[in-house]
Amino acid sequence: MNLILFTFIVLLGFTSYYFGRKKAYTIQSTKKRLTALPQFYGYYLAIWCAIPAFIIFSLWAIFEPTIVKLLILSDYSNQGYLDDELNLLYEKSKALSRGQFTGEITPFIEASAEKYLSLRSIAQSSKVVIVLSAIIASVAYAYKRISSNSRTREPVEKFLNAVLFTASLAAILTTVGIVFSLIFQTIDFFKVIPLFDFVFGTHWYPAKAFVRDSSEALDPTMYSDTFGAVPIFAGTFFIAFIAMCVAIPIGLMSGIYLAEYASTKVRQYAKPLIEILAGIPTVVYGFFAALTVGPFLKELGTSMGLEVSAESALAAGGVMGIMIIPFISSLSDDVITSVPQSLRDGSYAMGATKSETIKRVIFPAALPGIVGSILLGVSRAIGETMIVVMASGLAANLTLNPLESTSTITAQIVVILIGDQAFGDPKTQAAFALGMSLFLVTLCLNIVALRVVKKYREKYE
């Protein structure tokens, strides 16, 4: 029903555009000069169609359920029901009206369900009538107002401005909302678990928190030595470090090769090929790490008399590094290419060789941009989840041996939130606390990266 109405309104919008433009053409044919192009008259009318429709739709969405509920519950007033019971009755009748109710059907509920249905259909048809009449009225009003000297370009431009503003506002508000939900849950978590234990505790064992029966009261002492985040922070940075050890040299060198040494033809094919690496889903890297690299390292280690876990930090970090190569390679290639040719010419003309030019002129000039690309790569490494979950295990060992398994913040969030979760439980909230710390770490890195890149931009002003 709503869909049909919506389609109809869209059609109305197109029609009003058409009529607005037509009227403008008519005015034009009488040799009068218009204040704007005819299309603007069309857009102007279409906006007059869209705005009332949008306002009424949103009002309806906000108030309809409340009013329907009030009307239904008015039957039960003065009968001594409690608020909770009234809510339950309302939900029951709603469910019954949809045919989804399985409990015992009392005549009361049946009557309410019928009333609910009839109210809904009244609401629907009145919505159709009101929306359509409002649109027609406003379009008709605007249509009459169009004349050779009416202003249409400014309102249309303002409307576009408002639409674009709303879009960016939505993006910002979502971010703010997510950050706030993180903050509040994190605060709740730290009410039970002391901040000190979280930051400096060396034992991470959230499985212990599964044992609690949710009906029991919370006893903070039972969580001592459960949520110490040091091992997983260490694991996160350790794996990210291994990843960057792979990604920085290979990425940087291939970036320099692409930018400075490769012929146009090689570059034309090699660059997209490297960028394909960035398009591979991380889960594919994950099973590549878990099923190919992990066992290979284990066998290699065994043949050398080393004890290697099948799920090792080395496998996860190495594969993660491969995943990050294209970011560093492609970004640093762009940065190096954007160093002005005049600097290269200046250096060559002094008799410098290619490698001297790269080492002494191009690399220092591009360094801030390269650092920026590396920091973005580190952000990715720290935020990467799938590869770690699949290839490095889930036990949060505090170790610096790359051949053992270790775990990261993201992997632990997965562990905590898989399966049933209870809200308000420290175990669930731990995920928020971890998410928050992860967010802070990547935020800092991104800020630094942006700063560095900005500094670089000022360089050639």
Add this chain to the structure above:
Amino acid sequence: MRKNGVKMIKIKAKDVDVFYGKKQALFNISLDIEENQVTALIGPSGCGKSTFLRCLNRMNDVIDICSVKGEILINDFNINDKSCDVVRLREKIGMVFQKPNPFPKTLYENVSYGPTIHGMAQSKQEMDEIVETSLKKAALWEEVKDRLHEPGTGLSGGQQQRLCIARAISVRPEVILMDEPCSALDPIATAQIEELIDELKKEHTIIIVTHSMAQAARVSQNTGFFHLGQLIEHGSTDKIFKNPDNKKTQDYITGRFG
């Protein structure tokens, strides 16, 4: 410079052809360049004068699709020969570009760049001397001596170009190529550079590409006129400007085309 009335020829180009891919940019250029004189190359845009200039220190090597044929003898040695070491060649032949292009390094590092890569200074003191003499010769020393360790990109356009000249002369080249060195500068900075060119020709052979005929007349002793990839006429600046042999030269000089 004339020794016993004989012109000393520093550079001798013989039948130079340049191709960009399949397109020929220069046709059969033969030109002698006198030692310790300023030679100006003039001509309308796209006539090949900059391309010719870039042949003289093999900067065209940098462009993939560019190929150069013919002989260019500098001190009687063909630089297009396989045995020519480009690094040594460019040490002998400095270049100054159209747009000032100081490296994003300090003033000091900009000037010491060439001596460093050619290993010309044995000690910090020697390097300091080279930097100071070069900056003095480029008439920049007085303006920058107190801020040698600030970035070279912070200077004004004219100062940047003089810094680039200081950078070029720091390795004591025999020849300096200048590719429209004043086209991005205001008249005052231009006058300073022109004065500097006059000074520099005592020790260096200078070849300057310029769009300004007035500049060519002011700074040069010899002039070559290029048109559509051909060297139409060359000779002493006096003759080219006052009494050219070729009608095209005459037309260009008097502003009838180009």
